[in-house]
Amino acid sequence: MSESPPTSPMPHIRHGSNIGQPLTRRDGILKVTGAARYAADNHPNGLAYAVLALSSIARGRVAFLDVQAAKSHPGVVEVITPANRPALAEDPDAKTNPFMFKLDLLQSDRVRYANQPIAVVVAETLEAATEGAALLAPKYEVEDPIVALDAGESFVPPSVGVGNPSEIYKGDVAKKLAAAANRLDVTYETPPQYHNPMEPHAIVAAWDGDMLSIDTPSQALAMAQGRLAGLFGISPDNIHIRSPFLGGGFGSKGFISGPQVLGVIAARMVGRPVKLVLRREQMFGPVGHRAPTRQTIRMGTDAQGKLTAIAHHTRTQSSTFDDFFEPASDASHTLYASPAISTSHDAVRVDTGTPLFMRAPGEATGSIALESAIDEMANACGMDPLTFRLANYADVEPISGKPFSSKALRECYTRGAERFGWAGRPLRTGQMRDRDGLLVGWGMGTATFPALMFQANAKATLRRDGQGMMEIGAHDMGQGAWTALAQIAADALALDMEAIAFRSGTSDLPDAGIAGGSAHTATAGMAIHNAGAAVIAALADLATSDAKSPLFGAGNGGVIARGGCLYARNDESRNESFADILSRAGRDEISAQGQSAADPSAQETYAMHSHGAVFAEVKVDPDLGQIRTTRVVGAFAAGRIINPRMVESQLLGGMIWGVSFALHEQAHMDRRSGRIINANLGEYYIPVNADVPSVEAITVEEVDSHVNALGIKGVGEIGITGTAGAIANAVWHATGIRVRKFPITLDQLITG
Amino acid sequence: MKSFEYVRPTTVREAVAAASEPGSAYLAAGSNLLDLMKGGVVAPDRLVDITHLTGLDRIETLANGSVRIGALVRNAELAHDAHFASHFPAVAEALLSGATAQLRNAATVGGNLLQRTRCGYFYDAASACNKRVAGAGCDARGGDNRLHAVLGWSENCIATHPSDFCVPLVAFDTVVEVEGRAGKRDIPLDQLHCLPADAPERDTVLERGDMIVAIRLPAAADRFAPHSRYLKVRERTSYAFAVVSAAAALRLDAGRILEARVALGGVALKPWRAREAELLLAGNQADAALFHRAATAALVDAKPSGDNGFKIELARRIIVRALSLAASGTPARVAALPASAFASGVTHHV
Structure with missing residues (x-):
């Protein structure tokens, strides 16, 4: 009943493990030839x-x-x-x-x-x-509609995001702020944004x-x-x-x-x-959006530039009839060490559709404000932005006090800064010009996104003809699930990519959970991994209990599966192919189910996040105010990388969205009618190729043995975070003008 | 979509006759018209497809030295015509700074002149717009109007004309050849588009049935070729209409300006010829102080129509920059990012 899996006319050559190989998309030919059938x-x-x-x-x-x-x-x-x-x-x-x-x-x-x-x-x-x-x-x-952030009564929502507390306090922020050597109190605004995937x-x-x-x-x-x-x-x-x-x-x-x-x-x-x-303009209303925010951040440091207080408050809005509150302040939970931290939210109800999850909900909005504020605080302390971040590096999760399951953020800072050439950046603004007289600025931001996992199931089958099959109702949004999950499946079944059928994308298959929260590869991947392990175990039971098998009695020492064969772990001369085991047992096939879910004890013990460091260069025309992002380098640590090619693409896509967030994207709502006046892709600006001439994503090796057995964290959303702030900070470094209303537009520079 | 009649005449005369029926509209590339029809902004009863008419797709130099461009010449064809681009580099630069490669391949010269405003309230059928429905009111006033007009607007309409192409064309005294019910006539491009005043529903002086068959650039215009630029400020590096743009062209003799041409885009409901600036420039030594005085003169009548006061200062700065670029000479070839502040190697400071 399910859709046929995509096929590639060019077989992939396997070099050892499938996991970690930069395979091209198995559905790539279908997509570029128009044969892929969308809804x-x-x-x-x-x-x-x-x-x-x-x-x-x-x-x-x-x-x-x-x-x-x-x-x-x-x-x-x-x-x-x-x-x-x-x-x-x-x-x-x-x-x-x-x-x-x-x-x-x-x-x-x-x-x-x-x-x-x-x-x-x-x-x-x-x-x-x-x-x-x-x-x-x-x-x-x-x-008369109500659409503004100031309209109506504000209230503290019972929770923000998905059940996160609206307010969290650690330490005495007021006292620490009062005693701080350097203080900051600034307000940023982010606009409403609307999901516009290419496919409506x-x-x-x-x-x-x-x-x-x-x-x-x-x-x-x-x-x-x-x-x-x-x-x-x-x-x-x-x-x-x-x-x-x-x-x-x-x-x-x-x-x-x-x-x-x-x-x-x-x-x-x-x-x-x-x-x-839906027609394109119909995307602006009934299918969710990212709500606007107004975020006030107060910070204090001691005389050495160590943060002593962070207070992050967000005003946001939901619809008059339903609840979704952009958890922007939560961005301040995890990145920077401080003895006192408070995060809080309040909201108003407005006559818009209900806002929803939009790539990095809360993290994207919160990050651009937090990373701007960190930059402003560094400047107030007279410190280089990277030095300041390292001085306030969180070795444990600041509010919870938990150790990180893994955190290669220092390596991200080092690798990213090297690749970008951060050293030698002048501390003062407006110091760099290119040969055409354009102002040049360098800025950075820290990227972070939680490593989540949902629940999923998968079914694995091995057949007498030596082929295997993995079935899971997973979702390929363009991120490459058809390929990356098949790589995990091939390894889980100990078969080559060409020897497995990977069935996915339909609701009659085992539930793969939601493709969201940057958790799909971890969630579906672990179900696949466990289903593969279960079917191999069942097959091993058949072999090791069969007196005619060379593996008879090898159960105590264990067997390993590789290349369609089982081997006795302590004596690889004892082995038998999957096909022979099934043949002799008179079985056409053998199947098993696997499940995945986050490990509650690991979650209790560890803070789990992906991290990254993004460095950006912008050029600004000193008279005309026009801005262009000329270079972005991001270094990310996101646990185990299943397919580096897909991951790079995901990170680049996220970073380009970061450019969009900082410089381009906003829905213009008429305050009188509540109608969006630029509900089309001609006027709802997102970057074009000329806006992103050089974007580079590096992955930093990170081994995480706590997030899940495969060590996968997730890369779907992190690219936006860090990047948007890095660009805002680069604009300030180029011009000396700190724009706190996003996106940064040229009028704010020529009148600022 | 509303049903409409579709006719495909074989001669200009037939086309004019067909389009003289009330409710008719000419269809060329349709890169603007079809979007407007799909959005319910316009609903013609009859489309007169002129794309099969012969003889309207030529670029020719006439006996008197003027250059005549047929209405059906595609934007990209004209911009990439080496002879044309070398004689009118600012026009080529303006064309290449507009829209996208795909749109430039389709859009025609005649259609470019007649494209409608990009005012969001004009496109939003639920908003009041005097241009769309005479007497309906103007929701852009008091609305989202950061990018609206600062020159020549009225209480009835604050929209702008979006064309890049028209800006250098108007600077060079381009003439529009029209065929209508009463035969042929010429209209100076500067007089083609109407300022809104009390009747913003009227875009141009064209009468029912009138068809643009060609435009003519006068022979004298190519004397500006060595010092001729177009500069366009926009909110992303490509595929965006101008916030403000300027064409600047100079005839120089040892640093002294013999004659100047200046026009602005994105500031008014027509391509805006800045004759005050031209007069001020002529006869003087080309320097920064002069350019600033010219820019100030060009914007003397400007006033914000909403949250767009910054466009006045921006327009002054663009004029100064475009003049200094023109003074330092037309580059040998159009940059990869045409008319952009980021066209490497062409940014100069006076």
Whole structure:
């Protein structure tokens, strides 16, 4: 039932272990030839097209929809509004756990943010559905929206991020600040940002009785299956989701979104397969975003430049109807040693869609503020920013006091600084010019991201023909899961890459957990590793208990698996191939399951984080204020690297997002209407190639025997952190102007 | 999408007749028009596809020395035409600083002149826009207007014209050849685009059915070629419209300016010819102090239309820089990052 795994016409040559090899993407040829089938590429027979009508107001109610006009348009099959939307088994506004987000599924005529779905038009063609949606010409009862960080009553949320405490205190910050030799008290602002993966949210849904078949991009197949099962009152087993490839997700595809569910509702209503694809401007509202923040950081040091206090407070916002609070202050928990640290958050409720996880949620927003503040503090102490960071290096996790499971951050600082050429950087600003007279500045930032693990299952099979198979419903968002997880699978099965089938990307396979939190390779990888170990153990039982096997009785000394054979550990002349063992046992195949989860005792004992050091060079036109990032070097320690090529790509992508965060990306919201005025990729700026002429990612060797048996930490999000701050600091170093409102734009430099 | 009629005439006369019907629009590359139609910003009843008309894709030097460029010449073709680029380097530089390689390969010369503003409120069908719907109001006033006009705007419209190409063209007295219901006529480019005043719904002086068939650069314009530059400040290094841009061209004799041309982009609803600056420059020794006086003169009538006061100072600085770049001479070839502050080897300080 599952999607065929991708194949590469060029076999990979294995050099020893598959893990650690820089293999190219196994699905690369499919992708560059267009043969990779993304959700919207599916066209089942009888397909109808659904188009959303979205609210153009941010607050109020829909008073009228011209359903007749839409229905009369040639080709329109159905118009779905709150008046005729079929009942659901579960209230879309129900929230029974923090990982459940409220959905707008036409439950009422109430409008609670701009671009909220208010109707769905289904038609024979995309064009007819599009025109039908336009013909609805909604009339509204408009209320004044509230969208600003200052609007409304602020409150302290019960938790931020995923169940993190809103406020954490260690030591007496006020006292330490009062006694500090050097003090800093500064406020930074970060803008709203919207997920814009290249592939917008898309779904092709088909019902057959109570069976539901879906093509849609998902970062969490089992969670999507469970959510849909609840909403439609059917068993999760009735729902089959195919998600072999995602054109990026960045968190926005972690939970099935309202628009995707509306595609399923539409298919049920019209009794035909339905395709629903968001237009680019429809990405700005109903599928999550990164909330804006205003962060106040106070720091104090002693006369030697040792931090004595860090206080990091974040004001952020959530929607009026649901809770997600960007945990930006948490960035100050782990990086810098200080006897007194406080982190706190408060929030306001505004008329926007609910913010959600967006690549490095909290870490990205918090890091740019913290790393800017550290730079400002270093300057106040008259110290080089790297020297200052080393002087305040945290040998244990500052708040918890736990040792780190591993932390090669010193090596990252050293390697990154060497590669970049940090030595000789003038302490004062505005000291460097290039031969064209452009101001040159160098800045740095520390990168960090927690090493998380979720729970997953995998199934491993060895067959009599010498082939193996690994099955896990994992998610390739473009990060290379098809390749990296297959490498782990091949090693787990003691077979070459060519001798295994790796099945993934569908919901009928074992649950791989969520592809989020930079934890997918660790989580799915460990399930694969354990499933492989389990099937090898089962095979070893067959051999060592079979009097006819050369391995009979070798159980006590143990066997090892290598290259499709089992060997007696203490006498490798005693060996037998997997195929022979199964043949003699009269078995076609042997299977076993493996599970993964974080080890609670290791988590109790150790602080687990990836780290990095990012160094950036910017050039700034001294008169015109235009900024360009000319060079970025990042050195990262992230435990064991499964595939260096994929990892480099992940790190580069994150670092480029860091450039974007510092200099480009922001949604411009009209404060009066609550509408986003640049909801397109022409005006919602992200870097183009000319903005990132030189970005380099180095990985520093780090062995971590505590995070998991494979020693994997994760690299998906860390690249943003550190980088954004490094660029902000480089702009200051070039110009002497400290911009605290991100992104840094040229008007802030020419008037600053 | 709303249904519309699609016609493909075979002669200019047929095209003009077809487009003279109310609700018609000419379609060339469609790099702007089709986006506007998909976004519900415009909804023509009929598209008159002129891409198959013959004779409109030539670049030719006329007997009087002027250069005539057909309306269907693609932006990239013109920019990469070696003869044209050597005679009008600032025009080539401006073309290459616009949009992306893909768009430049498709977009036409005529279409470039007629592209609509990039004001976000014009594109957002739910916002009030006098340009989109006459008399509807202007939500850009008091809204997100950091990049809006500082010259020639009115309470009714603060949008800007986004073209790079038009900026040096207007500096060089380019003439637009139009065919309409009453036959052919010439319109100086400087008089093609309308400032908003009380009727921002009107982009240009063109009448129903009017079709741009060519533009002409006068022979005299190529005398500026040795000292001719375009400079564009933008919020990312490529694929962004100008925050402010400037074309500057000089005829120099031993450091003395015989004649100057200056125009600004991104500041008004039309490419903005700075004649006050030109007058001030002519006859004087080219130096920094003079350039500053010229820049001040060019912006004397400027005023913010919102949170965009910085554009006035930025425009002055761009004029000074563009003039100093022009004075130091046109580079032998257009830089890899055309018209950019980061075009290595061309940044000079006066």
